[in-house]
Amino acid sequence: MSVLTVVARDRCDRLGLKGPRAAEWLEAQGIEMPRYPNTWTYPGPVAAPAGAMLVARLGSSEFFLQDDAGATNLARLGAHWDRPAPGVYPVLREDSEFSLDGDDVHEVLAQVCNVNFAELALDSRPVIMTLMIGVAVLVVPQSTSRGRGYRIWCDPSFGPYLGDSLAEVVVDCGGSISGVSA
Numbered sequence: 013m014s015v016l017t018v019v020a021r022d023r024c025d026r027l028g029l030k031g032p033r034a035a036e037w038l039e040a041q042g043i044e045m046p047r048y049p050n051t052w053t054y055p056g057p058v059a060a061p062a063g064a065m066l067v068a069r070l071g072s073s074e075f076f077l078q079d080d081a082g083a084t085n086l087a088r089l090g091a092h093w094d095r096p097a098p099g100v101y102p103v104l105r106e107d108s109e110f111s112l113d114g115d116d117v118h119e120v121l122a123q124v125c126n127v128n129f130a131e132l133a134l135d136s137r138p139v140i141m142t143l144m145i146g147v148a149v150l151v152v153p154q155s156t157s158r159g160r161g162y163r164i165w166c167d168p169s170f171g172p173y174l175g176d177s178l179a180e181v182v183v184d185c186g187g188s189i190s191g192v193s194a
Contacts, residue, residue: 016182019109028103030074037100108171113161
C-alpha cells in the first residue's frame with residue numbers, strides 16, 4: 013500500500029543557491045557537495061541520518077539545500093550572508109513538499125509521470141526534474157523504512173493541486189494519505 017505524506021515545513025528549512033561561484037562557496041562552508049549535476053548527497057548513507065541536510069545539485073552551478081527536521085545547518089549558513097559573496101546568488105525556495113512510498117509507489121508514479129522511477133539506481137543518488145500531472149517537480153528517490161520512497165517538491169502555487177491529484181491516485185491504488193493540506 014502506498015502512502016502519500018504532505019510535509020509541512022517552514023520555508024526557512026530550505027535554500028536555493030546559484031551562480032558561477034556557488035559550488036566554491038558551499039565547499040568553503042564545509043558542505044559536502046554532489047560531484048555531478050542532477051545528483052544529491054547527505055553527509056552519510058543513502059537514507060538520511062538525523063539532523064542532516066539534503067544537498068541537490070540541479071546543474072553545474074545551481075543547488076537546492078534542505079535541512080531535515082530539527083537540523084540547523086541552514087541557520088549556520090545564514091550567518092555567512094552578512095557579506096554577500098560575489099558570483100553566489102540566493103534563490104527563494106518556498107516549495108510544497110510531499111513524500112511518497114510503499115509497495116505500490118511505482119504504480120502511482122506510472123499514472124502521474126512519464127519517468128520510469130522503478131529503473132533508477134538509488135546508489136547513483138539521482139535528482140529528477142520532470143512534470144508530474146502537468147506540474148514541474150523536483151524528485152529525489154531514496155531508501156526508506158518502507159522500501160523505495162520519493163521526496164517531491166513543487167512551486168507552492170501548484171502544491172494544493174499536485175497534493176490533491178496525487179492523493180486521488182494514491183487512494184485509487186489502495187493507499188492512504190497523511191499530513192496536512194499542502
